Every structure is written in C-alpha cells, then in structure tokens.
Amino acid sequence: MRTIVTGASGLLGRHVAEALLAAGHDVLGIDTVAPVGGRWRHATADLTDLGSTLQLVRDCDAVVHVAAIPRPTGRAGGEVFRTNVATAYNVVEAAAMAGIGRFVYASSFSVFGYPFFEKTVIPPYLPVDMNHPVGAQDPYGLSKWLGEEIVDAAVRRGAFSAVSIRMPWIQTPQSFFAGVGPRRATAESARDLWAYLDARDAGQGFLRALEWRGQSHLRVLLGAADTFMEEETETLVRRVFPGVALSRPIAGFGSVLDTAHARETIGFAPEHSWRSYPKPETKG
Numbered sequence: 001m002r003t004i005v006t007g008a009s010g011l012l013g014r015h016v017a018e019a020l021l022a023a024g025h026d027v028l029g030i031d032t033v034a035p036v037g038g039r040w041r042h043a044t045a046d047l048t049d050l051g052s053t054l055q056l057v058r059d060c061d062a063v064v065h066v067a068a069i070p071r072p073t074g075r076a077g078g079e080v081f082r083t084n085v086a087t088a089y090n091v092v093e094a095a096a097m098a099g100i101g102r103f104v105y106a107s108s109f110s111v112f113g114y115p116f117f118e119k120t121v122i123p124p125y126l127p128v129d130m131n132h133p134v135g136a137q138d139p140y141g142l143s144k145w146l147g148e149e150i151v152d153a154a155v156r157r158g159a160f161s162a163v164s165i166r167m168p169w170i171q172t173p174q175s176f177f178a179g180v181g182p183r184r185a186t187a188e189s190a191r192d193l194w195a196y197l198d199a200r201d202a203g204q205g206f207l208r209a210l211e212w213r214g215q216s217h218l219r220v221l222l223g224a225a226d227t228f229m230e231e232e233t234e235t236l237v238r239r240v241f242p243g244v245a246l247s248r249p250i251a252g253f254g255s256v257l258d259t260a261h262a263r264e265t266i267g268f269a270p271e272h273s274w275r276s277y278p279k280p281e282t283k284g
Contacts (some may be wrong), residue, residue: 001102002026002060003210006047006091008065009035012106012170012202016066020205020210030056031067047087050094057094061104062210065091068147072116072140084143088150096159103162104209105151108219110141111166111255113193125247126237127258128193130221148219155217163209163266164219168195168257171228173277180228190240194227195257198272203271210264218265223257225270238281 003020006015009027017027019038027040034042046051047067056264057063068084069075088105095103112128113121113135121135136142148164155162169192171180180196183189205222212218228232233250250256262268 001210002028003062003064004028004057004060005040005064005066006030006087006130007065007188008038008040008042008104009033010070011064011172012064012070012073012167014038015199015203016064016206017213019200019207020257021040025210026243028056028060042098046077047090048083050090052092053090054097057091057100058098060098060100062104063091063095063100063212064104064206066106067091068106068143069140069208072138078138081139081143084140085146085150088143088147092154092159092201095159096154101160102210103151103154103160104206105147105162105164106206107148107164107219108141108144109166109168109193109195109223110138111136111145111148113137113141114193115143115169117191122241123193123244124229125245126241127247127250127256128221128249129258130219130261134205152217161212161215162217163212164217165205165209166219167197167205168192168223169197170199171196171274173274174201176228176274176277177241177280184229192228192255194233194236195223195230195255196228196274197223198274201270201272203260204271205266205268208268212266214265220262220265220268221257221259222262222268223270224273225255225257225259226253226273227255228273228274229253232255241276
C-alpha cells in the first residue's frame, strides 16, 4: 500500500517505516526534520498546521500516525498536550477528508496512568490487559487518550477503520543499558510496571495493524514478553504491590502486560528481549 508515516524521523517512527518498507509498502515519512539514513520518501511539515497536513495526507491508502512529543518531561505540560492533540486531530481529519481506508494510531500504555502519574496508581490486578481502566493524570497520557477518542469519533462517522496501539517504553539494543539500566536499580522502575517493547517488535506490530481486516476501531496493547528486570516477576509483584491480585500466574520474568488480545486480533507476537542484547563493553 501507499502509506504515510508521521513522525518517521523519530525512534519509533523509523522502525515503523522500515518495517513497512520491508513488507513492500510505498512509504512517505512526514516529520519536522529529515530522517538520518531513511530509505523512504520524506516531506518536512508541521502537522499542528491543518493546511499543511491537508496538503500532505492524500493520495495514499493508509496513514500511520506516530508523530508526537513522546513524554511530559522537559517541556511545558501545556505544550505537550496542545501539540499532541492538535496533531492527532489534524492528521485524523486530513485522512478522513482524503477518503483513506485504514488509520493506525500510536497510543501509549500511559493512558492507564503509568509511568507519569502524580498520585500513585495501583493496578486493580495484574497482568494489565485491555480491561484495565483508563486513568491518565499527566498531559502526555491524557493527550494519548484523547487521540484515541479523536480516532474513535472518525470511525463512528464511517471515515475509516482504525487500530490504536498502546505501548510501553520503546527500547533498542543501543538504548537499553544506558536508559533502563540505571532506572531498574531504583524504586522508580515500578512506575513503568517494568515493561518495555523492542522497537523492531513495535514496527512489526504496526505492520500487523495495517493488515487487520476489521471494520471498526480496535485498541490493542503491545509489549515485550518479559520485564526489564533481573528479579522474577511474581517476586517483584509481591514485594512492590503486595495487595494486588494476579489474574493468572506469571512464570519467570514474564511481563505484567498481557498481549494476548493483540495476538488474537492482529497476530502480534514479540520476538526480541533485552536479555539477548549485546552488553556494552566496560572500560578497564
């Protein structure tokens, strides 16, 4: 298909664009900056401007909307919220007006409230699945939830079919030990529910979403099969969330994100684990 990927110059967007290219898609990446080494066609644009968005989001079969400020830190909360919601609205409206048949939206497991909460969020049960209540507190998580609702509104009026993909912390072999390594040694790691997703698996998840045959708005949760911790999961849960019940046993280092729904609906199965990443060399 001829597919537009917004935010194709970023970490997640790059891997999505690469996965689609490898599957034979004709990809146009739209971002505020050009990609480094990207093999797809590129257009530079500010998607918070509706006019520019309408000009670019056309003459294609599908839109994958990844572009967003990816966290509520380092920016004013109002800027994060305004940018993400305006961009989502503009891209959805442009896709609807262009008559595009399939829309895929990069949401976040932050819609559940993790990891940027101000008032501690205790999961009602574990593993987290698609029946967990939405509980965003921060401007990023709230913007992602409203993005899903913007997509849902377009689907209700018959604009297109859509998949919204909720994901935890995106990682690569190059980023993991520097980013996750220090955090997992602290209590802050519980804010993430010790969850992550390899960027290559994320790319495959978006490809599977494009191939979904449904005609509604499907929301799915992706994640790695394991946690990013070196302590077994049930031990972690008993220590950090002693009052939280497990809806099923979690063997070994298994994730507390339940991706069974994604497997059943779009055929997603994670293939990569940080446990096979090459460890950085230590300086003698």
